[in-house]
Amino acid sequence: MTEHFADRLMDAVRRKGSRLCVGLDPRVDLLPPDLPGSASDPAKRVESFCLNLCLGTEPYAVAVKPQAAYFEALGAEGMVCLERVMCFARELGLLVILDAKRNDIGSTAQAYADAYLGARPEVCGPCLQVADAITINAYLGYDGVEPFVNKAHEHGTGLFILVKTSNPGSGQLQDLRLESGLTVYQHMADLVAQWGQDLVGASGYSSVGAVVGATYPEQLKELRARLPQTPFLVPGYGHQGASAADVAAGFDKQGLGAIVNSARGIIYAYRKREGTFTQAAAEAAQEARDELNAAAQ
Numbered sequence: 001m002t003e004h005f006a007d008r009l010m011d012a013v014r015r016k017g018s019r020l021c022v023g024l025d026p027r028v029d030l031l032p033p034d035l036p037g038s039a040s041d042p043a044k045r046v047e048s049f050c051l052n053l054c055l056g057t058e059p060y061a062v063a064v065k066p067q068a069a070y071f072e073a074l075g076a077e078g079m080v081c082l083e084r085v086m087c088f089a090r091e092l093g094l095l096v097i098l099d100a101k102r103n104d105i106g107s108t109a110q111a112y113a114d115a116y117l118g119a120r121p122e123v124c125g126p127c128l129q130v131a132d133a134i135t136i137n138a139y140l141g142y143d144g145v146e147p148f149v150n151k152a153h154e155h156g157t158g159l160f161i162l163v164k165t166s167n168p169g170s171g172q173l174q175d176l177r178l179e180s181g182l183t184v185y186q187h188m189a190d191l192v193a194q195w196g197q198d199l200v201g202a203s204g205y206s207s208v209g210a211v212v213g214a215t216y217p218e219q220l221k222e223l224r225a226r227l228p229q230t231p232f233l234v235p236g237y238g239h240q241g242a243s244a245a246d247v248a249a250g251f252d253k254q255g256l257g258a259i260v261n262s263a264r265g266i267i268y269a270y271r272k273r274e275g276t277f278t279q280a281a282a283e284a285a286q287e288a289r290d291e292l293n294a295a296a297q
Contacts, residue, residue, distance in 0.1 A: 004201035005133055005158030006209070006231050010256055012062040012095060019251070019292045021063040021097065021233065022285060023263025024050050024085065026070050032270055032277040043077035046070070049277070050085040053267055054092055056278040060285040063095035063132075065233075065261050086130050095132045097160065097233065103137035105144045113147035117157040133158035135211060135233070138188065145195055149208060152199050158207040158231075161195075163188050164223060166213025166236030185219065189226050196230060205231045205257065212250065214242035214260065221249035224257070232258035238265035238288065244295040255296035262288050 071082035196208025214236035250258035269284035270277035
């Protein structure tokens with residue numbers, strides 16, 4: 001097995017002095033007008049955009065989180081672009097968390113795990129895996145989680161399971177109370193802890209993580225206490241309305257245990273700042289890193 005995912009993640013946070021994950025959500029209609037390439041070849045333009053974003057934000061981020069949907073919308077060329085972007089990011093030393101929210105059982109879940117977390121040197125050469133971790137929806141139960149857990153054991157990869165998401169409608173299901181007295185998200189949190197107990201590394205954190213939104217700071221605080229060995233991927237900071245103060249509850253007493261995603265506020269910063277889109281993204285990433293570091297103190 002290669003080095004443990006959560007150990008690599010916590011080491012990167014310490015080494016780079018950052019808790020920032022940059023979301024790569026490349027909307028074709030929001031690409032910079034000065035981006036090289038023809039409008040008739042959007043995949044090439046998206047690839048150029050994302051590669052430059054990786055270069056510009058790498059000094060300030062520990063990870064990037066490509067949103068698979070934006071690449072899938074571009075067809076076969078978009079999927080090739082996604083693989084190239086992920087491999088390039090890993091070559092730069094960034095961790096790659098593929099935001100795909102996969103959800104299935106049996107051989108189909110296995111195929112998803114093989115596609116993104118299996119050893120694929122024909123795609124990424126020395127990088128081996130296409131991604132370091134993936135987001136998944138565990139609504140179907142452990143049948144759909146097990147293949148990803150097995151990959152974590154085998155290849156040192158990770159997974160982030162949806163627990164309490166940042167969207168306004170999350171409470172329609174996640175806040176429902178079960179006969180046990182627990183809410184659905186609390187029950188899911190307990191399952192995440194159970195599924196990840198054999199994958200706790202030297203850092204004290206498991207490679208089975210949780211997605212917990214910063215837009216619900218009270219639940220974030222509650223879940224940090226409930227899941228002391230679970231790393232958090234925290235969306236909702238920035239454009240979705242959560243502040244650095246809202247995010248603070250996701251960190252442990254050492255300022256570890258969570259990375260915080262920001263997408264639109266960084267990758268489209270050129271719309272509000274001077275300079276190239278790469279320079280604008282770098283400045284926004286630096287500011288976000290510093291804000292999050294202060295909140296983690």
